[in-house]
Amino acid sequence: xxxxxxxxxxxxxxxxxxxxxxxxxxxxxxxxxxxxxxxxxxxxxxxxxxxxxxxxxxxxxxxxxxxxxxxxxxxxxxxxxxxxxxxxxxxxxxxxxxxxxxxxxxxxxxxxxxxxxxxxxxxxxxxxxxxxxxxxxxxxxxxxxxxxxxxxxxxxxxxxxxxxxxxxxxxxxxxxxxxxxxxxxxxxxxxxxxxxxxxxxxxxxxxxxxxxxxxxxxxxxxxxxxxxxxxxxxxxxxxxxxxxxxxxxxxxxxxxxxxxxxxxxxxxxxxxxxxxxxxxxxxxxxxxxxxxxxxxxxxxxxxxxxxxxxxxxxxxxxxxxxxxxxxxxxxxxxxxxxxxxxxxxxxxxxxxxxxxxxxxxxxxxxxxxxxxxxxxxxxxxxxxxxxxxxxxxxxxxxxxxxxxxxxxxxxxxxxxxxxxxxxxxxxxxxxxxxxxxxxxxxxxxxxxxxxxxxxxxxxxxxxxxxxxxxxxxxxxxxxxxxxxxxxxxxxxxxxxxxxxxxxxxxxxxxxxxxxxxxxxxxxxxxxxxxxxxxxxxxxxxxxxxxxxxxxxxxxxxxxxxxxxxxxxxxxxxxxxxxxxxxxxxxxxxxxxxxxxxxxxxxxxxxxxxxxxxxx
Ligand code: AMP
Numbered sequence: 218x219x220x221x222x223x224x225x226x227x228x229x230x231x232x233x234x235x236x237x238x239x240x241x242x243x244x245x246x247x248x249x250x251x252x253x254x255x256x257x258x259x260x261x262x263x264x265x266x267x268x269x270x271x272x273x274x275x276x277x278x279x280x281x282x283x284x285x286x287x288x289x290x291x292x293x294x295x296x297x298x299x300x301x302x303x304x305x306x307x308x309x310x311x312x313x314x315x316x317x318x319x320x321x322x323x324x325x326x327x328x329x330x331x332x333x334x335x336x337x338x339x340x341x342x343x344x345x346x347x348x349x350x351x352x353x354x355x356x357x358x359x360x361x362x363x364x365x366x367x368x369x370x371x372x373x374x375x376x377x378x379x380x381x382x383x384x385x386x387x388x389x390x391x392x393x394x395x396x397x398x399x400x401x402x403x404x405x406x407x408x409x410x411x412x413x414x415x416x417x418x419x420x421x422x423x424x425x426x427x428x429x430x431x432x433x434x435x436x437x438x439x440x441x442x443x444x445x446x447x448x449x450x451x452x453x454x455x456x457x458x459x460x461x462x463x464x465x466x467x468x469x470x471x472x473x474x475x476x477x478x479x480x481x482x483x484x485x486x487x488x489x490x491x492x493x494x495x496x497x498x499x500x501x502x503x504x505x506x507x508x509x510x511x512x513x514x515x516x517x518x519x520x521x522x523x524x525x526x527x528x529x530x531x532x533x534x535x536x537x538x539x540x541x542x543x544x545x546x547x548x549x550x551x552x553x554x555x556x557x558x559x560x561x562x563x564x565x566x567x568x569x570x571x572x573x574x575x576x577x578x579x580x581x582x583x584x585x586x587x588x589x590x591x592x593x594x595x596x597x598x599x600x601x602x603x604x605x606x607x608x609x610x611x612x613x614x615x616x617x618x619x620x621x622x623x624x625x626x627x628x629x630x631x632x633x634x635x636x637x638x639x640x641x642x643x644x645x646x647x648x649x650x651x652x653x654x655x656x657x658x659x660x661x662x663x664x665x666x667x668x669x670x671x672x673x674x675x676x677x678x679x680x681x682x683x684x685x686x687x688x689x690x691x692x693x694x695x696x697x698x699x700x701x702x703x704x705x706x707x708x709x710x711x712x713x714x715x716x717x718x719x720x721x722x723x724x725x726x727x728x729x730x731x732x733x734x735x736x737x738x739x740x741x742x743x744x745x746x747x748x749x750x751x752x753x754x755x756x757x758x759x760x761x762x763x764x765x766x767x768x769x770x771x772x773x774x775x776x777x778x779x780x781x782x783x784x785x786x787x788x789x790x791x792x793x794x795x796x797x798x799x800x801x802x803x804x805x806x807x808x809x810x811x812x813x814x815x816x817x818x819x820x821x822x823x824x825x826x827x828x829x830x831x832x
Pocket of ligand 1 (some may be wrong): 239240242243244247266267268269270271272273525527547553
């Protein structure tokens, strides 16, 4: 039988390479996109989620269209993050392993530029790049794009979210006018539409699934809990799914670290991934997650961009994202490569409206799920253990020598007694922990409940209120700041307490925040000669009425419920007392002995991509 990739028009060398990767049949996007792209004379827009086989959908046709006898760059692939850049490069190297003379280079920030320049000088046909570093290399006149025939913009929506629009313009202006542009995006906001309109000539459009629709393999669930019970709810969900392998999303770096630390302390195999970690630390965390030495990866949206780990069983939204579109990206971390996955939101009753908004945008309904009772969890864990005992691989060579002594020890017990005792070893621990476990599902009476305080933290009024002064600061989301980051930056440098800071209105290159009138002088006195990324940081009293007006109705703000919930609502709380040891579920190692220093201090390196910072 002819190989299905060959039927699509892929040559033997490449077909053999993908066969070696275990690709037997093309994914739907490959089936549809490959024949169109192979024609090589069309611009192209593909609306596709991550994990659908997108890289091969454009990578395989590229390999057919490139002249590998020439050593000049003929294809440029731009993508938002370092992780994705490395992933695409590795995939294309694998696809092209049988093509002699094929050279692919990865160009991304945070790595030695000299090595990248050397590889470019030696001759490459395919450049995979993040925009900032690419522009740097173009600025050094170290690359010649006059022979580029194809430009791929991968995860275009993410690149725009991350503020790369101008960089992309600048890069594309160095490529020939008659090149073909292939754009892939998980969502199609107006800005991406605009790119398609500005840079493309009657592109062929392919939509995998409905527009803005999440992956069909993903089920969406939400749990309603009191805000103060969020952490306990997270643990219960994890305990009820002993084989869970999940990414847990938090809104701020502080929450991410906080939740991860509590989970580690409580014996779970978890770690944090956020922009305060150095690149090396992030690589280490990711490697452990990829190798499945870790069960729960707690991450911010930015840090988790481009994560390509297969077999993630659950995505847990510990806090809902500010931008609804981020939900699609978050949930796309599961249900990859044809697998199924569950995307869970842990919300309080005031956030149900946001769930409805997400439903409208992704075109899928959420199921309202009930948190299992303590008894349900115990039962689930017990049978998971029984199943594991049944399936465990027995190493006869090693264990045989101990069997006589073990039999001796159990001589007086019946088979049933022995089984009971083994099962109880694990079961007792869960029973003990869950014996008085409360019902965590919030009732209708909890609407507007005091948990709202825990959700937002305790730092003052939500409105631009009396007794507060509104201040301008020349830092914002392009500096990788979340509201929580801005709050700590202002408090640390201005030496004022978090509770004296009111509403935070995070913008792109600047932001506004409120400070209690009584603390304003102290803030200005302390906030002197402050630098961020070699740039002077400025705060001023905001007197711009236009800005004050616009501060009230921003989409992100109204969605986020007003910013900066810096405190983990679950932080420090335990459900029914502290557990000893691990979570009993997956037999994963307990890393709780790991020191905090391991994860280290702040790096200005930021988000895993090479976002350029502008002021
Ligand atoms: P991507 O969307 O390109 O990130 O691909 C997601 C995952 O699916 C990657 O791990 C690929 O290796 C895998 N994959 C891509 N195409 C196929 C295929 N035709 N058959 C099996 N796995 C695939």
